[in-house]
Amino acid sequence: MAYDLGPYPFFFINPDLAGKLFSPEENQGDGSLGAWKNYGGEKTWPAPQGWDNDQQWPGPPDPVLDSGRYTLDRLAVEGDQAVVAMTSPPDARTGLQITRRFALAPHSSRVRVDLTFTNISSRTVRWSVWDVSQLRAERRLPDGKSAYEPACSVTVPLNPHSRFPRGFNVMFGADNNTQWQSDPHSGLFRAPYQWQIGKVGLDSAGGWIAFNNAAAGYTFAETFAHDPAEDYPTAAATVEVWTTARDRSVI
Numbered sequence: 001m002a003y004d005l006g007p008y009p010f011f012f013i014n015p016d017l018a019g020k021l022f023s024p025e026e027n028q029g030d031g032s033l034g035a036w037k038n039y040g041g042e043k044t045w046p047a048p049q050g051w052d053n054d055q056q057w058p059g060p061p062d063p064v065l066d067s068g069r070y071t072l073d074r075l076a077v078e079g080d081q082a083v084v085a086m087t088s089p090p091d092a093r094t095g096l097q098i099t100r101r102f103a104l105a106p107h108s109s110r111v112r113v114d115l116t117f118t119n120i121s122s123r124t125v126r127w128s129v130w131d132v133s134q135l136r137a138e139r140r141l142p143d144g145k146s147a148y149e150p151a152c153s154v155t156v157p158l159n160p161h162s163r164f165p166r167g168f169n170v171m172f173g174a175d176n177n178t179q180w181q182s183d184p185h186s187g188l189f190r191a192p193y194q195w196q197i198g199k200v201g202l203d204s205a206g207g208w209i210a211f212n213n214a215a216a217g218y219t220f221a222e223t224f225a226h227d228p229a230e231d232y233p234t235a236a237a238t239v240e241v242w243t244t245a246r247d248r249s250v251i
Contacts, residue, residue, distance in 0.1 A: 001042040001102075003220075005109050010211075010220045012040040012136040024063035036061040040134045044098050044115050047130035048233035055126070057094060064091040065098055073099070081105050095121030128233050135211045135220060137193050148195040151215035154241050156189045157206030158182060164203065169235050172242075173198030179243060197245035201237025209239050 003010045017039050029035025036059075043066060050056030060066050065088050074085040085101040099116040115129050137152040158167040167182045168189055177198045179191045189202055205228060210221040232238050 003042065003111070005218065008216060008218050009136060010218065011042060012134045012138075014038055014040045022067070024068070027063040027067040028061050031058075031061065033060065037067065038134075039067075042131070042133045044100055045130045045132060046094050046096055046098075046117070046127040048128070049130075054093075057127070062091075064089050065094065065096065070100075074101075078103070090120045092121070094127060095119055095123060095125040096127060133211075133220075133222065137213070139215065148193060148246075149213060149215055150193065152193040152211070152213050154191040154193075155210045155212065156202050156204050156239050156241070157208065158184070158187050158189050159203050159205050160187065162203050163236065168200045168202045169237065171199040171201050171234070171237075171240070191241055191243065193243060195246050196243060199240060199242040201235055201240045203232070203236045204239050209241075 001011070002013055017037055022037060027037055038060070045059065045062075045066065046057040048056050049059070051058045057065075062068075068089040068091075070086040070088050072084070072086055074083060076083055081103045083101065083103045085099065087100075088096075088098040090097045097118045097120045099118065101114040101116075103112040103114075104110075105112075113131070115131060117127055117129060119125050135152075135154075137149050138146045139149040141147055162168075166180075167184075168180060170177070170180065173196070177196055179194050179196055179198060180200055181190045181192070182188075183190065189204075191200075205226050207226045208221060208223045210219055212219045226238055234240070
């Protein structure tokens with residue numbers, strides 16, 4: 001999925017894969033992360049992620065839920081909104097089928113996203129909805145090559161009663177990654193993009209996350225409902241931030 005506002009594309013779209021289709025076997029490859037054909041954009045995955053047991057989603061790559069061919073269920077006008085809905089192929093591994101519904105209001109940049117997991121198996125399954133947006137954090141150099149844009153950053157409200165001493169939990173990469181910054185005075189976690197790889201999770205109860213490209217003058221924000229009574233997997237993280245390193249300009 002892509003999301004543009006006028007001439008500005010918010011999501012990273014992999015130019016080497018745009019418009020290309022592959023068989024399920026090609027999408028799976030040897031099952032390693034290096035085999036994943038990352039188109040970019042926005043997608044929905046099951047959580048928790050992992051490779052220890054069958055209660056964890058071992059992707060990407062995933063030839064069904066990530067790169068399977070979804071069925072178009074609805075493309076229509078409902079009231080004053082444009083609506084598109086799609087359903088994934090059934091996945092025997094997780095027991096899931098994913099439905100994604102998008103509604104776009106007129107004269108607005110707002111998109112409402114409704115995501116549904118359906119158990120299509122004969123067993124009890126337990127998964128969390130994990131929606132992933134890959135934001136474009138690159139700039140073009142005079143020679144045509146791309147580099148990271150240092151004016152890009154991610155902001156998330158901190159939980160004042162966080163279970164983590166710094167308000168966030170380092171899930172991958174260096175613990176002292178200088179991108180991860182907490183400001184208790186403003187109550188915000190901020191990650192200025194520095195072309196370093198890493199991943200953090202936050203037990204934020206604020207219900208929003210924002211990406212800002214100050215050089216281009218654009219901000220992308222997602223809001224979501226937070227339920228303190230629910231169990232969030234992966235160390236109680238309600239929000240996760242992943243940044244890639246020098247070989248890829250994605251945040």
